[in-house]
Amino acid sequence: xxxxxxxxxxxxxxxxQNVTLSCEQNLNHDAMYWYRQDPGQGLRLIYxxxxxxxxxxxDIAEGYSVSREKKESFPLTVTxxxxxxxxxxxxxxxxxxxxxxxxxxxxxxxVV
Amino acid sequence: xxxxxxxxxxxSVPEGAIVSLNCTYSNSAFQYFxxxxxxxxxxxxxLMYTYSSGNKEDGRFTAQVxxxxxxxxxxxxxxxxxxxxxxxxxxxxxxxxxxxxxxxFGQGTILTVHP
Numbered sequence: 001x002x003x004x005x006x007x008x009x010x011x012x013x014x015x016x017q018n019v020t021l022s023c024e025q026n027l028n029h030d031a032m033y034w035y036r037q038d039p040g041q042g043l044r045l046i047y048x049x050x051x052x053x054x055x056x057x058x059d060i061a062e063g064y065s066v067s068r069e070k071k072e073s074f075p076l077t078v079t080x081x082x083x084x085x086x087x088x089x090x091x092x093x094x095x096x097x098x099x100x101x102x103x104x105x106x107x108x109x110x111v112v
Numbered sequence: 113x114x115x116x117x118x119x120x121x122x123x124s125v126p127e128g129a130i131v132s133l134n135c136t137y138s139n140s141a142f143q144y145f146x147x148x149x150x151x152x153x154x155x156x157x158x159l160m161y162t163y164s165s166g167n168k169e170d171g172r173f174t175a176q177v178x179x180x181x182x183x184x185x186x187x188x189x190x191x192x193x194x195x196x197x198x199x200x201x202x203x204x205x206x207x208x209x210x211x212x213x214x215x216x217f218g219q220g221t222i223l224t225v226h227p
Contacts, residue, residue, distance in 0.1 A: 033215075035217075040120055041219060042200060042218055042220050043156075043202075044217075045214060048213075048214060092155075096213060098204045098205075098213060100146055100158040103148075106153070
């Protein structure tokens with residue numbers, strides 16, 4: 001079945017550590033996105049990529065980094081520079097343009 | 113002011129009720145409007161997709177867009193307990209604009225339908 005796989009489902013990080021969240025899709029979608037979801041704030045765009053080897057900052061990119069070396073993969077690194085990283089992270093993909101997104105099931109990151 | 117405003121609720125209704133969910137927006141470049149449903153601890157799933165103004169119906173769900181008022185709505189008829197979820201509105205703009213290909217989401221409305 002085609003879809004988006006995010007791993008791990010739950011992730012715990014100590015303060016000062018970098019962690020990488022995985023996102024893989026087999027939908028042959030060109031565009032991929034990372035959103036952060038906090039209670040009462042909806043989804044906020046962190047980074048997006050519309051083509052391999054190219055990506056752009058979203059609204060809240062500070063403290064995060066991404067890469068897009070393969071069409072299928074768009075990993076997100078949460079660095080120690082991110083002041084408040086505890087959140088639910090969602091990866092999405094689309095065929096591009098203004099078509100709707102397909103979302104993964106999310107990764108819940110907790111800083112301990 | 114946020115580009116997209118959505119009443120977070122929570123909204124609690126009895127089974128069988130008609131539910132009305134709404135969003136307002138400020139960016140006149142938005143042309144594509146969507147509603148997503150998100151169950152607890154899951155990713156959102158696309159529920160309705162509309163372009164520009166007008167109505168679209170799919171089973172018990174009706175999406176309305178009023179671009180002149182910058183206001184969109186989702187109506188759920190004969191609501192069921194399985195409709196209990198968070199509903200997110202989302203929108204994007206036309207090619208060439210800064211909002212093209214990027215969805216801007218509302219805060220989400222938490223809906224509970226009780227038997």
